[in-house]
Amino acid sequence: MQVTQISVFLQNTAGRLAGVTKVLGEAGVNIRALSIADTSDFGILRLIVDKSEEALKCLKENGFAVSKTEVIAVRVPDRPGGLSEILSLLEEKGINIEYLYAFVGRSEGDAVVVFRVEEPQRARVLLSENNIEFLNEEQISKF
Amino acid sequence: MSKKPVENLIWNEARECMPQEEKEKLQLAKLRETVRRVYQKVPHYRNALQKRGISPDDIRSLADLAELPFTEKNDLRDNYPFGMFAVPQSEIVRIHASSGTTGKPTVVAYTQGDVDNWSELVARSLSCAGATYEDTVHVAYGYGLFTGGLGLHYGAERIGATVVPVSGGNTERQVTLLQDFGATILACTPSYAMHIAEVAREMGIDFRELPLRSGIFGAEPWSDNMRRKIEAELGISAIDIYGLSEVIGPGVACECQAKDGLHVFDDHFLVEVIDPITGEVLPPGQEGELVFTSITKEAFPIIRYRTRDISAIIEEPCECGRTHVRIKRICGRTDDMLIIRGVNVFPSQIESVLLEIGEAEPHYQLIVDRHGQMDCLEVLVEVSENMFSDKVKGLEELGRRIHHKIESILGVSCKVRLVEPKTIERSIGKAKRVIDKRKI
Numbered sequence: 001m002q003v004t005q006i007s008v009f010l011q012n013t014a015g016r017l018a019g020v021t022k023v024l025g026e027a028g029v030n031i032r033a034l035s036i037a038d039t040s041d042f043g044i045l046r047l048i049v050d051k052s053e054e055a056l057k058c059l060k061e062n063g064f065a066v067s068k069t070e071v072i073a074v075r076v077p078d079r080p081g082g083l084s085e086i087l088s089l090l091e092e093k094g095i096n097i098e099y100l101y102a103f104v105g106r107s108e109g110d111a112v113v114v115f116r117v118e119e120p121q122r123a124r125v126l127l128s129e130n131n132i133e134f135l136n137e138e139q140i141s142k143f
Numbered sequence: 144m145s146k147k148p149v150e151n152l153i154w155n156e157a158r159e160c161m162p163q164e165e166k167e168k169l170q171l172a173k174l175r176e177t178v179r180r181v182y183q184k185v186p187h188y189r190n191a192l193q194k195r196g197i198s199p200d201d202i203r204s205l206a207d208l209a210e211l212p213f214t215e216k217n218d219l220r221d222n223y224p225f226g227m228f229a230v231p232q233s234e235i236v237r238i239h240a241s242s243g244t245t246g247k248p249t250v251v252a253y254t255q256g257d258v259d260n261w262s263e264l265v266a267r268s269l270s271c272a273g274a275t276y277e278d279t280v281h282v283a284y285g286y287g288l289f290t291g292g293l294g295l296h297y298g299a300e301r302i303g304a305t306v307v308p309v310s311g312g313n314t315e316r317q318v319t320l321l322q323d324f325g326a327t328i329l330a331c332t333p334s335y336a337m338h339i340a341e342v343a344r345e346m347g348i349d350f351r352e353l354p355l356r357s358g359i360f361g362a363e364p365w366s367d368n369m370r371r372k373i374e375a376e377l378g379i380s381a382i383d384i385y386g387l388s389e390v391i392g393p394g395v396a397c398e399c400q401a402k403d404g405l406h407v408f409d410d411h412f413l414v415e416v417i418d419p420i421t422g423e424v425l426p427p428g429q430e431g432e433l434v435f436t437s438i439t440k441e442a443f444p445i446i447r448y449r450t451r452d453i454s455a456i457i458e459e460p461c462e463c464g465r466t467h468v469r470i471k472r473i474c475g476r477t478d479d480m481l482i483i484r485g486v487n488v489f490p491s492q493i494e495s496v497l498l499e500i501g502e503a504e505p506h507y508q509l510i511v512d513r514h515g516q517m518d519c520l521e522v523l524v525e526v527s528e529n530m531f532s533d534k535v536k537g538l539e540e541l542g543r544r545i546h547h548k549i550e551s552i553l554g555v556s557c558k559v560r561l562v563e564p565k566t567i568e569r570s571i572g573k574a575k576r577v578i579d580k581r582k583i
Binding site: 005009010016037039042044046060065066069098116 | 528530538562
């Protein structure tokens, strides 16, 4: 199961992030999770939203450089060592993580970890063999 | 140490002070010879002349020059690399090249006779700077395909001066060598001369105390303001030398110590100023585009080459005694070419790099500035959707690839900055390609 992540190119000038969130807010898109990767020259904003197609459309219309990536989202128990168990599994099998970010849900006391790996197919098989629960977009938006 | 005064020397009085009538006779004979030769040897010129219904025998007076077709940089590109050469390769002793408007450079060639003539012309120019066999000439122009370094080098050797072929870069070392070797003449771009002065000051070296007494600067436009600054800082007399590889390199024209326009060595090159839009020849005094025709070159003769440099012809005789016609200092370009640290840069070169990387409609902007005395080029590239990925590594890699390609094609270092779409200002649908913040 995969989740659509939206990435937006941001140059390092004041107010760019506010610009993106304003566009999404006006289009009625809710942001569920986000992370920013930044270098000295630019940043990449990565978003999980409730309505990814609409988000893509309105960002493009407003002139942002955007791309769509399929990422993996899993449920992680919200307790010490929760994330470590998953990462150890991947590490043992030599699956590299490109990036990840997490958020804690509203109700269930668990966390969601979103990540992108070099070999998504292998990672998915490995994680499901170890009974890690995948989340789809709908689950995330209600999480 | 006291500096020797800079005299106004004339290297070849017979040629440089030739009576007008005699010179025109010589020019016509050489022009006829050149047109006949390119007609026979260079398909491009034969086709261009035939298209206009002109045969070499139709050249009966110097006024007939205006009937000949222009040659443009695109013609040189279309005949890349050797299509414009008028001699077999066995007679060519040297190749030089300069920036083309896209990825391919403009290639020029010299026979031994061409190198000899070129050396003579640079010797004349260096004499304008007061150089004799007793001088030490520090050449800080780049050596290589660029004509600056080797051009000045051969001219200085012709005079019998001591040449220090330093080439560009490593300014602290240059300052040390200038001091230790006691150079009396400096040859480089004017902005580099300013940079040398600045670095020397930081090193606590005062050029006004050193033997350096004269400078010959070119390969980029500069102003009288800049001249005064260089002269004051280095304690020298500074003159402007003009040239372009398509015509021969440095030594097409040069200022004398009167510093009132550049003498075109018109026993080798005919100069015209034209209206850049209509192509019509303009009368003396009127500003327009400089056009040169070589009349002595063997390997790479050039007919009515449109330089895109803006100047005007000065008819009045010069106080120095030379009868060479003068042109005003270059005051601009008719195209968007930039000169950055002496290197010609065309925005279209950047475009060709981005097209190669897979951009269908690249949006970019060049920002040129002068930090201290050095030109800095920054290239802004709009990130389009097909360039963009979610990974930092991917974008950094893209930035590096663009940077590497631009540097290798331009031959000048730059900084590449990726920016968001639609952030580069468009003027009437077309992006504003160049912002030049330099004050010269």
